[in-house]
Amino acid sequence: MITMEHVCKSYRVSKRSAGMIAACKALFRRETETVQALSDVSFTIQDGEMVGYIGPNGAGKSSTIKILSGILTPDAGTCLVDGRVPWKDRIAHVRQIGVVFGQRSQLWWDVPVADSFSLLKDIYSIPQSQFHNNVEELTELLHLEELLKTPARQLSLGQRMRCEIAASLLHDPRILFLDEPTIGLDAVSKLAVRDFILRRNRDHGTTVILTTHDMQDIEALTRRIILIGRGRILLDGSLEDMRRLAGAAGVREQDAAGAQGQDTAGAQRQETAGARGQETVEVRQDDPAALDRIVARLYEQLHII
């Protein structure tokens, strides 16, 4: 079980205007600004849950993941993962988790993937039999046979992502953090990755926490959504709850039939409604980007961009 209570985290970033003169000035007097990445974030995630963690860029998603995985120490608040404080009990904690950073590789760049796996076996001290079984299972499910002998640098992004996911599951973690696992993948790889994650959750009861900007990931994988913006949790509920929130923010959804008679040219139409000039966004449900539009509108209305 994961609990986070009143977690706050701020960073100090240095500020300066562009240009050479400003750069020289900054050499001597650095102006720093404190950015609140997380303020008072609390939630609880049960074992075996799949949670989608969404929010615009810079909302604090990665910071949360980093705190949960023991990389960062928060300024305030408490966090317990299976009874452990991640940043205090780092080594015991990380044995139980797997982390995939979509934008960063954990494989050794120049050696075949199988060599990376065997190094991970030593890093996590995985017993031989367990290692063997896991590699076999993951190879079959993620279709890695051909890839294992290839150096990581020669893999395509989709191939690499499959290997990354396998690498993070070799030690049977109870919790899996996926930070944008489908970023940059083609349709086939995306589907493969999604299927695999679903299966893993179902068969092994692995808790999955997923950050993504791809709303189809969310739709396909998670029943629970945590929406974060400017470091605060704005919604913790189902996809339906999010639709409702979006409705309150002026998104009107129409099913495909209802929209037939009206505007057929565009999937999305804006009109001014009410005296206050509040805009309504109509979204057709058969629009493949319907969820994206809803989310985009939501971000706008909640002033979190």
Add this chain to the structure above:
Amino acid sequence: MRLYFHYISVAVRSAMEYKLSFFLTTLGQFLTAFNVFLGIYFMFGRFSQVKGYTYSEVLLCFSIMLMEFSLAECFARGFDSFSGLVRSGEFDRIMVRPRSAVLQVLGSRFELSRIGRMLQALFMFVYGISASSIVWTWDKVAAVVCMLIGGVMLFTGIFMIYAALCFFTLEGLEFMNVLTDGAREYGKYPFDVYGRGILRLCTFVVPYALVQYYPLQYLLGRRDDWYLAVCPLGTAAFLLLCWGVWRLGMKHYQSAGS
């Protein structure tokens, strides 16, 4: 320890992917350090001694210092590229693996090309020892071993502090190289050559003299207080201090990027 060797074997395999580059760097490293030796050689071609030290004595001093440095570098230079690890966010990956961060950083970059320098150091070391006019008794051998161990600890400590500062600055600090490469260069002569001020600095601020000047006095038979022979081990305290700074740095780690 087994894991460390596994890391090394992966590094070796990685380096062998780029064969030509591997051989050229090794050769280059070998030749670079050779230059310094030539410097000393020609210097003594003109002057028979420097501040009372003869050619063979300086050579011994230089070869031991080079050996200490190369050993430390071979194992601990992972800290050197540490700023890169922090900036690229690769350190995040290290933090989510159940092993000590120090071990992983050391394993992350095993500088195979340093083997060239290592070979050169070994070569110089053997030459320096055989050219010296020292009568090798057990206590003197022990003194040399202490110097090597102490020197490795000292340089490892410096590399570590260099890395620890990256936690705060996210950037490698170039001036730190004065303490590493610089020390190797200046360390070819016993520190009292440079005067009392430098000697003090090298005793109390960064304890180079502990692994060079003092035990050397013992080795060359200028003084025979036994504690001079074991004083290099005092650098353990320095290493501990550096480790403390490293721990502090890890708490401050801010991560980078998304």
